[in-house]
Structures are given as structure tokens and as C-alpha cells.
Amino acid sequence: MTVMQEIRRRQFLIGSAGIVGAAASGMPAIAQEDAAALPDYVSWKDADDLILHSEQTLETKRAAQGAELITPSNDLYIRNNLPAPPEDIVADRDAWEVGFEGVGSPVTMTVGEMKTVAVETVVCVLQCSGNGRAFFEHETSGSQWSVGAAGNVVWTGVPLRNLVEAMGGIAEGMTWLTGTGGEEIPEGLPKETIQVERSVPKEVLDRAILAWEMNGEPLPLAHGGPLRLIVPGYYGVNNIKYVKRIAFTAEESPAKIQQTGYRTRPVGEEGDPSQPSMFEMPVKSWITGPLEDAKAGRVQIHGVAMGGASAVEKIEVSTDGGESWTEAGFIGPDMGPYAWRPFVLIAELGQGTHMLASRATNAKGEAQPENFEPNERGYGNNGWRAHAVEVTVS
Amino acid sequence: MTVMQEIRRRQFLIGSAGIVGAAASGMPAIAQEDAAALPDYVSWKDADDLILHSEQTLETKRAAQGAELITPSNDLYIRNNLPAPPEDIVADRDAWEVGFEGVGSPVTMTVGEMKTVAVETVVCVLQCSGNGRAFFEHETSGSQWSVGAAGNVVWTGVPLRNLVEAMGGIAEGMTWLTGTGGEEIPEGLPKETIQVERSVPKEVLDRAILAWEMNGEPLPLAHGGPLRLIVPGYYGVNNIKYVKRIAFTAEESPAKIQQTGYRTRPVGEEGDPSQPSMFEMPVKSWITGPLEDAKAGRVQIHGVAMGGASAVEKIEVSTDGGESWTEAGFIGPDMGPYAWRPFVLIAELGQGTHMLASRATNAKGEAQPENFEPNERGYGNNGWRAHAVEVTVS
Numbered sequence: 001m002t003v004m005q006e007i008r009r010r011q012f013l014i015g016s017a018g019i020v021g022a023a024a025s026g027m028p029a030i031a032q033e034d035a036a037a038l039p040d041y042v043s044w045k046d047a048d049d050l051i052l053h054s055e056q057t058l059e060t061k062r063a064a065q066g067a068e069l070i071t072p073s074n075d076l077y078i079r080n081n082l083p084a085p086p087e088d089i090v091a092d093r094d095a096w097e098v099g100f101e102g103v104g105s106p107v108t109m110t111v112g113e114m115k116t117v118a119v120e121t122v123v124c125v126l127q128c129s130g131n132g133r134a135f136f137e138h139e140t141s142g143s144q145w146s147v148g149a150a151g152n153v154v155w156t157g158v159p160l161r162n163l164v165e166a167m168g169g170i171a172e173g174m175t176w177l178t179g180t181g182g183e184e185i186p187e188g189l190p191k192e193t194i195q196v197e198r199s200v201p202k203e204v205l206d207r208a209i210l211a212w213e214m215n216g217e218p219l220p221l222a223h224g225g226p227l228r229l230i231v232p233g234y235y236g237v238n239n240i241k242y243v244k245r246i247a248f249t250a251e252e253s254p255a256k257i258q259q260t261g262y263r264t265r266p267v268g269e270e271g272d273p274s275q276p277s278m279f280e281m282p283v284k285s286w287i288t289g290p291l292e293d294a295k296a297g298r299v300q301i302h303g304v305a306m307g308g309a310s311a312v313e314k315i316e317v318s319t320d321g322g323e324s325w326t327e328a329g330f331i332g333p334d335m336g337p338y339a340w341r342p343f344v345l346i347a348e349l350g351q352g353t354h355m356l357a358s359r360a361t362n363a364k365g366e367a368q369p370e371n372f373e374p375n376e377r378g379y380g381n382n383g384w385r386a387h388a389v390e391v392t393v394s
Numbered sequence: 395m396t397v398m399q400e401i402r403r404r405q406f407l408i409g410s411a412g413i414v415g416a417a418a419s420g421m422p423a424i425a426q427e428d429a430a431a432l433p434d435y436v437s438w439k440d441a442d443d444l445i446l447h448s449e450q451t452l453e454t455k456r457a458a459q460g461a462e463l464i465t466p467s468n469d470l471y472i473r474n475n476l477p478a479p480p481e482d483i484v485a486d487r488d489a490w491e492v493g494f495e496g497v498g499s500p501v502t503m504t505v506g507e508m509k510t511v512a513v514e515t516v517v518c519v520l521q522c523s524g525n526g527r528a529f530f531e532h533e534t535s536g537s538q539w540s541v542g543a544a545g546n547v548v549w550t551g552v553p554l555r556n557l558v559e560a561m562g563g564i565a566e567g568m569t570w571l572t573g574t575g576g577e578e579i580p581e582g583l584p585k586e587t588i589q590v591e592r593s594v595p596k597e598v599l600d601r602a603i604l605a606w607e608m609n610g611e612p613l614p615l616a617h618g619g620p621l622r623l624i625v626p627g628y629y630g631v632n633n634i635k636y637v638k639r640i641a642f643t644a645e646e647s648p649a650k651i652q653q654t655g656y657r658t659r660p661v662g663e664e665g666d667p668s669q670p671s672m673f674e675m676p677v678k679s680w681i682t683g684p685l686e687d688a689k690a691g692r693v694q695i696h697g698v699a700m701g702g703a704s705a706v707e708k709i710e711v712s713t714d715g716g717e718s719w720t721e722a723g724f725i726g727p728d729m730g731p732y733a734w735r736p737f738v739l740i741a742e743l744g745q746g747t748h749m750l751a752s753r754a755t756n757a758k759g760e761a762q763p764e765n766f767e768p769n770e771r772g773y774g775n776n777g778w779r780a781h782a783v784e785v786t787v788s
Contacts, residue, residue, distance in 0.1 A: 068610035069515055069548050070464060075610075116692035119738050121463055121726030154463050154726070216462035216469075298510035332515030332548070335727040344513050 041084055042222050046074040053143045056080040060148035065288045067302040067342030069332045070123070071151030073215045076223070079128045079149060081196050081257065082183040084221050085242055089182065093218060093226040098210070102178075102248030104168015111212055111227055118162040120209055124232040124338035125306045126153050126239065129262055129278040132372075132381030138267050140378035147286045147387065152304070152340045155230045157211030160246070170202060174248035177202045179229040182242030197255040198238050198262075200231055200279060202248060207232045207338075210243065232338035233309035235278045237262050264375040280309040283368055284382040285343070285360035287317070287389055294393045296351050301328070302344045307362030311337035314361040317345040321355030322370065322385065328358070337363070349393045357388035435478055436616050440468040447537045450474040454542035459682045461696040461736030463726045464517070465545030467609045470617070473522045473543060475590050475651065476577040478615050479636055483576065487612060487620040492604070496572075496642030498562015505606055505621055512556040514603055518626040518732035519700045520547050520633065523656055523672040526766075526775030532661050534772035541680045541781065546698070546734045549624045551605035554640070564596060568642035571596045573623040576636030586648050592632050592656075593646040594625055594673060601626050601732075604637065626732035627703035629672045631656050658769040674703040677762055678776040679737070679754035681711070681783055688787045690745045695722070696738045701756030705731035708755040711739040715749030716764065716779065722752070731757070743787045751782035 049064035058078040094112030128149035181196035211230045219225035224241025260271030262278040285305035305315045316325040328345035361367040372383035443458035452472040488506030522543035575590035605624045613619035618635025654665030656672040679699035699709045710719040722739035755761040766777035
């Protein structure tokens with residue numbers, strides 16, 4: 001076929017950012033597991049695209065991520081530290097109340113009132129601290145996430161800075177922004193052992209929003225509706241669901257999830273407040289196709305890349321396990337510094353086994369390392385080698 | 395409540411594009427009609443957000459459009475000129491074939507082959523020519539669309555220019571790009587009377603794509619899967635579903651839908667090839683909330699604005715039926731010249747009746763007219779007065 005030969009021969013404008021890019025979605029998802037029945041509270045999700053780790057942990061299949069600009073809500077991962085509050089909290093969304101403390105004039109405000117203050121839409125990556133845990137070689141407790149505890153999501157809500165400004169600003173001496181979730185605490189348990197409460201540096205006030213909408217629809221209960229604290233560039237755990245209290249505090253939350261949980265610590269050691277907390281995400285990328293097999297010739301290699309807390313600027317792909325790298329192209333509009341960007345490289349692959357890898361660099365010049373240091377809980381893995389895939393080309 | 399008073403008193407940074415904007419979604423959709431049972435082929439859609447005009451025509455409710463960055467697939471309108479082909483055409487999507495004619499080397503190519511050529515993602519408005527028909531005062535045949543025969547959609551596929559380049563370019567003397575749909579023609583009917591085939595100026599080659607994916611998922615059959623011709627900036631009818639033939643031609647298609655259909659003609663006159671065809675869309679906007687009632691005080695007015703075939707640059711809102719105008723702010727990332735942008739203005743409204751209107755201006759300096767001239771079929775209505783809403787503030 002002359003034209004296809006011509007196509008194979010020619011150099012196309014692959015790689016020119018924003019003009020030609022990649023999205024090999026539309027390809028059937030590779031069945032990593034058979035579709036399982038989903039729990040009731042997420043029965044509206046697409047079971048074919050999800051891996052059910054447990055009642056509270058669902059992962060998006062790698063192939064289903066394709067080269068998506070936005071992760072459809074029905075494919076987005078779920079990771080809840082506690083069961084969701086009862087459904088009736090989203091019956092009258094505008095009536096949901098949040099208490100504000102550590103500001104000039106502490107106040108309680110409803111979502112309905114917030115909607116008359118200001119509105120903003122931000123696109124950002126939502127990613128669990130343990131995404132990539134399965135790629136560590138040491139034994140780790142927790143869900144064995146591969147790459148699917150992450151998605152690129154549109155959030156709409158009120159910028160927190162607009163509220164705080166009207167409340168007289170942050171009270172003197174306060175250095176942390178502490179968000180408290182509305183989950184019910186089972187009777188008899190000390191609150192600190194289980195409550196979902198996180199403190200992040202107050203500087204995130206420049207970007208944090210209180211979101212009532214996700215991907216153009218009212219925020220589902222399963223994802224934190226009626227209201228969720230969104231801290232763009234920060235790991236998922238800091239994005240408090242069913243947020244009922246926003247406090248500027250002098251100290252970090254006493255909750256276990258803050259004091260000893262979600263910290264990177266040497267393998268075998270206990271959690272300790274002196275260890276680094278899972279705050280800002282690092283630069284990261286992964287290939288989403290092909291994952292197993294391909295036909296010899298021109299092959300579309302695609303995936304997603306994010307800069308973490310700084311915009312992603314460059315993405316390189318290797319088809320020889322990291323011996324050599326070729327710059328790939330981003331596709332679709334740039335949706336801001338905290339969003340991921342789909343990428344594509346169309347490469348000529350001969351028969352045999354190929355190790356496909358991707359390596360992203362952000363605006364600060366930070367690139368993914370070849371290997372990420374093991375840590376007890378398996379957090380933060382962004383090593384490019386661990387995320388590579390071996391593909392058989394025939 | 396001191397803080398809410400303070401909020402009402404202060405001037406917030408509403409209106410600074412990209413920083414603070416509007417999305418009052420998360421509000422319950424106003425029930426324009428009771429949710430109807432959807433036809434089988436679109437049973438996966440959200441019945442609560444749709445108005446069922448007929449088996450082949452479903453409209454998105456105005457309130458459900460909110461201030462969406464992207465229209466969720468389950469809310470997107472449906473308008474089919476013919477019933478969709480049988481489901482089995484999406485069983486093996488990569489096997490779908492398209493015949494290319496009027497190029498240097500005519501050829502048939504599969505979707506699987508196209509995926510190895512190049513990939514692009516584009517966000518653009520999909521809008522029916524008759525969107526806004528219900529606002530004309532003369533009697534019109536056809537679906538009585540209000541504002542909901544439109545959505546903002548992410549498409550991923552191969553740029554047509556990359557294919558045509560490899561095929562030796564457009565053959566000499568050809569001036570039209572003609573796309574043919576894969577719908578079945580009932581026996582006994584002359585093909586021209588019913589076939590979905592449209593010709594558009596060949597210059598759209600700079601932007602047209604053949605899309606296999608919509609909103610991050612394989613293109614649903616109901617929206618033209620496995621493959622649809624997307625012509626950003628052009629009315630929906632030119633975006634051929636189940637596209638099976640792409641031909642560069644010297645003449646426009648002989649199909650009725652091209653020759654006499656989809657042309658703006660004086661009221662009472664017959665269709666004629668000399669009349670303007672429904673090609674490029676004009677600048678347009680509409681308010682999506684509030685639509686009926688609001689509480690006195692600070693009210694969030696939101697909607698969507700598009701530039702047509704040129705980027706939208708400015709959006710103004712009036713709360714007094716067009717006597718005075720205030721510039722509103724766009725929210726969320728700019729997704730390119732063919733996408734719509736959600737907007738918001740938070741305005742102080744006193745008790746009484748207010749006529750809320752919006753008026754968009756595009757990069758060419760074209761603004762919405764106050765009134766759009768009536769035409770027989772009720773096409774292309776972008777008059778701001780007809781799209782205004784009367785809201786009772788109490």
C-alpha cells in the first residue's frame with residue numbers, strides 16, 4: 001500500500017508541542033483484571049476501567065488512562081481513609097457549613113454564601129501519596145497502586161484567599177492551614193487516632209480553593225461532596241473531603257494522619273513528626289500504551305506527564321530502556337501548571353522486546369530520577385525505570 | 395453576620411480573567427421538564443439533565459450547562475439526521491475503513507493505520523445550526539432548541555492534513571472537502587434525498603481532524619463512533635458521524651442536506667444552493683444561571699461564551715435588559731480559539747424583576763447583535779436579546 005509506505009517513510013510533525021500529539025485512547029482497555037462489581041457508593045463508575053483493591057480503594061487501569069486531557073469522573077480513582085458520611089449531606093448542598101478559625105473574624109459560612117463571593121476553576125492532578133507503591137521491591141503495607149491512583153480533574157469553587165481576605169486575613173502567629181473532614185468518628189475511639197485532618201503550609205492560600213463541582217457536575221459524595229479543599233500541586237491526602245473546618249493554626253494537626261502518617265521514612269523505621277510530610281508532588285510521567293504488545297512498524301507511544309508543583313515542560317521517551325531518549329510532543333491545550341499533559345511519540349519499532357520509558361522535566365528544571373529511594377510506606381515513587389514497560393513487538 | 399456584610403461591601407477581584415470567574419454548577423438543575431425515559435441508544439446519558447424532543451433529538455437543559463469547562467458526555471445533546479448504524483460498527487474500532495478521494499494517491503485507510511500517523515487533541519464547541527430556534531417569533535419547523543443543542547467537547551484523532559500530505563496533497567481543481575456518513579440508506583430511496591453528506595471549503599484542512607475519542611473515552615456510537623470528522627468552528631452538521639469517505643471535490647455534494655438544506659433563507663422561501671450554507675458559527679453567549687429566581691444581594695450570574703470561528707475575547711453582562719453593560723470574567727484555562735469559556739459576574743441585585751443578558755465579542759471584533767434576522771428554518775440565532783432571561787429577585 002503506497003500511501004502507508006509513504007507514511008512510514010516520511011517524517012511527520014510529531015513532537016511539535018500543541019500541534020501534533022497523542023491519544024491512543026479509543027483503544028480497548030487491556031484487561032488487567034476482570035471487571036469486579038463496584039461498591040454501592042461508586043456503582044455509577046465504569047467497572048471495566050477500574051481495579052477494585054478494597055471497598056475504599058479503587059484504581060484506574062493504566063490502559064484506560066490513555067492520553068486523556070481530563071480523567072472522566074467515572075474512571076477516577078477512589079481512596080478514602082474513612083467511609084463517606086451518609087448520603088443526606090448532599091441533599092441540600094448549599095446548606096453545608098464550614099467553620100473558619102485562625103482568621104481576623106472567625107465565622108461559619110454556608111456553601112450558598114460562598115457562591116456569592118467569587119468563583120474559580122482550576123485543573124489539577126489528584127494523586128495518592130502511594131501511587132507507584134507497587135513498583136518498590138521491598139514489602140510495603142497499603143494498597144499496591146501501580147499508576148492509577150491519579151487523575152487530571154477540573155475543580156470549581158471559591159478561592160480560599162477571597163474568603164480569608166473578607167474575614168480579616170490570617171490571624172497573627174499562624175503558620176499552618178488545617179482542614180478537617182466531615183467523616184463520622186466511631187464512638188469510643190480517640191479522635192486523633194482516626195480523624196482526617198491535615199495541615200499544610202499556609203502559603204498554599206495563593207492557590208487553594210473550596211470546590212463544590214468536579215468535571216462540570218456537582219461534586220459526588222464519593223469524591224468529597226458537597227465541598228472539598230483542593231490544594232493544587234499537593235498529594236491527595238491534603239485535599240480534605242466533606243471539609244467542615246478550615247483553621248489557620250500555630251501547630252500542625254495532632255491527628256495521627258498528620259503526626260506520624262504520610263511521612264517518608266527509612267524502611268523499617270516508625271513514623272515521626274520530624275520526617276518529611278507528603279505535601280508537594282514531584283515531577284512524574286508514565287506510559288499508558290502500548291503496555292504489552294505492538295505490531296512492528298510505526299507505533300504510537302503515549303502517556304501522561306505532570307510537573308508536580310511546577311509546570312511540566314519537557315517529556316522524553318526511550319524505546320531501549322533508557323539508553324537513548326527522544327523528545328515527545330504534548331497534545332491538546334495547556335491547562336495550567338498543576339494539570340497533567342498527555343504526550344505522544346510515534347516511533348518505528350522493530351520486532352523483539354522493547355523497554356519503553358518516559359522521563360518528564362518541570363519548569364524548575366527538575367527531572368524524574370532513574371530510581372526513587374525506597375521508603376517504609378512506599379510513598380512518592382517517581383523513578384522512571386520502575387514505571388517503564390516491556391513491550392513485545394511482532 | 396459581620397463577615398458576610400463585609401463581603402457584600404467589598405469589591406472582590408471579580409472579572410480579572412483567569413483568576414476569578416464563575417461556575418454556579420453544583421446548583422440543582424431547574425426542572426424544565428420531568429426527566430423522560432431515554433431511547434436505548436443513549437440510555438447511558440443523564441436523563442435529569444436532558445430534554446427529549448424526539449428519538450433523535452435530545453437537548454441539554456440550560457441550568458445543567460452551568461459554567462462548565464467541558465460538557466460531560468452524559469449531558470451532551472444529540473441530533474441525528476438518520477438513525478445510527480448498528481452497534482457492531484464499534485465492535486472493532488480500529489478496523490473501520492475510510493476511503494480517501496480527490497488526493498494525489500487515493501487510498502482506503504483503517505482507523506488503526508491512522509493512529510500510527512499523528513495524533514492531536516482539540517477542544518471545540520459542537521452546536522446544531524438550529525440552536526436558538528425556539529427564540530424566533532415566526533413559526534419554524536424542526537426541533538425547538540433553546541440553548542442546549544451545544545456543548546464544549548474534547549476530541550482526539552488524527553489531523554486530516556497529516557493524512558492528506560502523505561497522500562500527495564489535494565488533487566488539482568478541487569475546492570471542497572466532502573465527508574460522507576456511514577448511515578444506512580433505506581431501500582428504494584434516492585441516495586441524494588437522505589444521505590448525510592456535506593461539503594465545506596477545503597481551507598478547513600488546517601484544523602479538521604478525524605476523531606476516534608471524545609472526552610477521554612472511545613467515541614460513542616451515538617456521537618459518531620468509531621470515527622467522526624470534526625471541523626472546529628463549524629456548525630454540527632458539518633461534523634460527519636461514522637465517516638466512511640473523505641473526498642476533495644470540484645463541486646458541493648449533490649445531497650439534499652447540502653443543496654437546499656441547512657441554508658439561511660428569507661422566511662417563506664424555498665431552499666436554494668445560492669443561499670448561505672451553515673458553515674462557520676458566529677460569536678455567541680448565554681446565561682445559564684440564575685434563570686428564574688434569586689435572593690436579593692450578591693448574586694452569581696454565570697454562563698458560557700464562544701467566539702465561533704475566532705477566539706472569544708470579551709464578555710459583558712447586563713442586569714437591566716441591555717441598558718447598561720458590565721464586563722464579566724472568564725474562569726478556568728483558555729482551551730483554544732474554538733472552545734467556549736465559562737464566565738461569571740457577581741452582581742448586587744435588588745428586589746424586583748431583572749432582565750439578565752450577556753453579549754460576547756470575538757478576536758475579530760465581532761459582537762453579538764441585539765437581534766438576529768429571522769430566517770425560514772430558524773438557523774444561527776445569536777441575538778443577545780432573545781437569549782436574555784427574566785429573573786425575579788426577592
